[in-house]
Amino acid sequence: MSLSPVSKSRRFHLTAAACLLTLAATGAAHAQETINIGAVLSLTGANATVGEDVRRGVMLGVEHVNAKGGVLGKKLNVIVEDSGGNPTTALSAARKLTTVDKVPVVMGEYSSGITLPMAQYLVKEGVIHLNIASTSVKVRDLGATSYSLVGLENFGNKFSAEDLYAMGIRKVAMIAPNNAYGQGVVEGYKKEFEKLGGKVVTEVLYTAGQSTYRRELQQMSRSNPEAYVYTAYGQESAVINREGEELGLRKARWYAILMTMSLSDTPAATSTGQIGMELGSLRGDLGKAYKEAFAAKHKEGPKTSYTGYAYDAVLLTAAAIEKSKSTKPADVQAALRDLGTAGFPGVTGTIKFDGDRQRVDPPYDKLKFENGKLAPR
Secondary structure, rough: OOOOOHHHHHHHHHHHHHHHHHHEEEEEEEEHEEEEEEEEEOOOOHHHHHHHHHHHHHHHHHHHHHHHOOOOOOOEEEEEEEEEEOHHHHHHHHHHHHHOOOOOOOEEEOOHHHHHHHHHHHHHOOEEEEEEOOOHHHHHHHOOOOEEEEOHHHHHHHHHHHHHHOOOEEEEEEEEEEEEHHHHHHHHHHHHHHHOOOEEEEEEEEOOOOOOOOOHHHHHHHOOOOOEEEEHHHHHHHHHHHHHHHOHHHEEEHHHHHHHOOOOOHHHHOOOOOOOEEEOOHHHHHHHHHHHHHHHOOOOOOOOOOHHHHHHHHHHHHHHHHHOOOOOHHHHHHHHHHHHHEEEEEEEEOEEEEOOOEEEOOOEEEEEEEEOHHHEO
16 A cells, blocks of 8 residues: 555654654763863964873873773763963853753863953853863952862962072063053063062063064163063963073073973973972872873873873863762862862872862972973972
């Protein structure tokens, strides 16, 4: 018996509807098998080298958690969004993670000028923000759901000022990006260095994305400093380092604040002889094991210090979800407070939070660049 065109059409729609119901059910089942959290990273733009390094740390954290059985019996998944090194893009990514993906936790960003507006939005929405790289002291004031795994500038500025002063340097010129991070470094470092008896004779805040920084470097050189103190984002730093060498400024000492960031895109020949400081990266047996796992997977070691903080953020989040038996931000936040009070063992050392949810006693390293790589000094 042949079916009428109407009957055939009805059967087609019923079959299509059944398929859609099956797909929806499959999608729902898959969603129930996975717990999603989010990350906003600079995968393109001036900080792409650092962003990719951090992404690798995130993914290693996911692999570790899932190899141990996941979270609440489900697989952990991190939805990574690219900020492009742009605050507007980062904010859009955070909105997507919050409203579409419904994640309880978002990690990132890198630059403080991007992190601050993004995190303000997350805090307003009641979503947990984990700061894994930004050091502006303004991060402290973001609000109740923002936590920092890295040390802020007040710690870093004191550490770096004391480090250079102890070498007998008393007269320095500074250059840093003209944003929340750079402004905080220049202001904070100057305060700490001059408190010791030193003098910052020139302060320059550079505009991001320039093809040349010769004018700024020549302005600094006119004050005849004993050392140049600088901090700059990867690709911009490469230009500053190359032009500083071309102008003959490397006759004085160059001290980099956050060396892995400042030298991430600078050729080894230009980097040789520089000294500086960095966020303390890998510590103890856990740090050693992480470094070995990273190298085994990527055939090279981490390029920056931030990858370890990203890894720790994933494991800390998983532990908080497991402890709270929930993915609701309020429940996870309560578990984070408990874990941060007791002390969470991370590859960057024991992680503890103060009353403002900032890391207590953050680690720092003194580094030098020689023989083609960064080394302790």
